[in-house]
Amino acid sequence: MKNDLYPNVVNITNLPFEQQQFAQDVVQGLTKKQKTLSSKYFYDATGSKLFQKIMDLPDYYLTRAETEIFTYQKEEIISGFCSAQPFNLVDLGAGDATKTKILLRSLLQRQTNFTFVPLDISLDALQELQSNLALELPQLPVVPLAGDYFKALAQLKRESGMRQVIFFLGSNIGNFPFAEIKIFLKKLCQFLQAGDQLVIGFDLKKDPRLIRQAYDDAEGITAAFNFNLLRRINETFTGNFELNNFQHFAEYNPISGEMRSYLISTQDQEVTLQDLDFTLNLQAWEAIHTESSYKFSEAEIQVLAAEADLKTQLIFTDKNHYFADVLFSVG
Template sequence: MTYLVLDSIRNQTQDALKEQFAFDVLMGFSAPSKYLPSKYFYDAKGSKLFEQITGLEEYYPTRCEFEILSKVGSELAEFIQDKPFEIVELGAGDGCKTKVLLSKLLESTDAFSYIPIDISESAMADLIVSLKQSHPTLTTHGIVGDYFASIRHLENTSDNRKLVLLLGSNIGNFDFPSAKRFLHSIWKCLNHNDLLLIGFDLKKDIDVLTRAYNDKKGVTRAFNLNVLTRINNELDGEFDLNRFSHHGMYNPRHGAMESYLVSLEQQEVHIGALEKTFEFNPYEAIHLELSHKYLLSDMQKMANETGFNVLKNWQDSQGYFADGLWQVNKDFPESAY
């Protein structure tokens, strides 16, 4: 079990990452409606807080997808006829849900290797160590890099059929036009009849959604406020977290949960690395995240418009979440996109 760090990541120095963070904060706080990119949730502390969120009573997505993946392994293996094949996971993280799927697949076949992809070298190193213990016979070759550079790297090294995993509800963080561009980019990196297993959080009772993003223990609040702590620590910010509140709400027009931090009073906050002070009005919001929810018909439409054929949809027992198995159709004309 090994992993490769792509040059595109190795060459990113801490100074360059900090410079990009500073630029994004400057752009976000200078906009007419303030915002911060959601990717900055996930420093070391933010990642640990999100792990806590996934175990909360109110937060159903992880629990629902665990249920699906624990049942579909043998059925999924029937769709993979070519041997050997490769399971390529985009954004593998700690791999906790994937291990359930890998175990089920291994009950039907061992003619596959697992290639987790993640932007974080520390997360990849931890995952490799964990897999050595939980799945010692599984051939694993991790890649540290962004999604598309990593898949393009695989194109040059292997002709094996691929099953790409995009689990969780990560696709929901894109608006629909951006989601289509993202999925079609994956399509371009794959071969005819390759497979994509993709997770979607489904539309449901709004109270269920609202509770999932406003938990009683306040872990989601701490997760969102940690973005301000990160600005304080990395960019010499002077945010007082007690002067901001977390607010999660469902927007039925967009079909999405929206997360905000709201200024509780008139205040000015200096950020040393930017040599700039930003003004926040009472109850002014900082937009942090969109999490779109889908109908099964939306999933079908998305597949049709990005070059995939839907082979199967699996849902949990409550109908809260779905994993779709899509097949690459290279007869899909580029002009149609």
């Protein structure tokens, strides 16, 4: 009997609570005409480690460009949001916080009164980050939060009366469909108030060949990152996705600025997720969309900010003008 709350999934109540939304998203995505899997489920322990490898790849310019910005312009960035009053520095999708640590060290040297709040959907990544910070920056006050961004921000707003400085780095903003970016920013601002600030990383439009190479590396690590999502579904729901029956494909549209990744079925096949009583039939060369990553012009960034009632304070770019970190104030 199907559960009313999750009508597409059988036996949903038999699953652990933390798996129920995952199950619903998987089944809903795979029953669409254009099949899709949410990229937010890439980041289990294995996926997080694979993404760390991606960030070290020669073709993956995004991390190097943003690291360059933080390394050489850290004092200007910090001066833009630092204040004498205590504040929370909230890092959405913190991961290993490699880039954020550059600013954290400078803030500690300034003896700034702040609390670092790393927020990530992956509990494994948060636990590893907390352990590393305890060794690297033992004097840093850390309050990690796991789970959905908005639920965690609501909790933080209830429990803290401090000013919020929100980091959303690595061009994670580009992982939303473009129309949803506007919705996300407006919703994010509901948890903020006058005096709060945002630092958002935007991957800028550039040579389309550079962009495509960043998402389809010759070493196959990005492909493995995508395949890991199928492996995770297999392990979580007793599935039989055969990874050898798929290939990774990535393409960039320079008009829309959208980089899209797919897993392509190379043959007719039937996949079963036993724990969900769910069967999926795939035709040869049918695609499952796994990720989008939008690239922006500075004019598009300004339009997004204006629609969310954000004021652009400062724009920081790397020497190649590949990437921008933009400081916004609320209201």
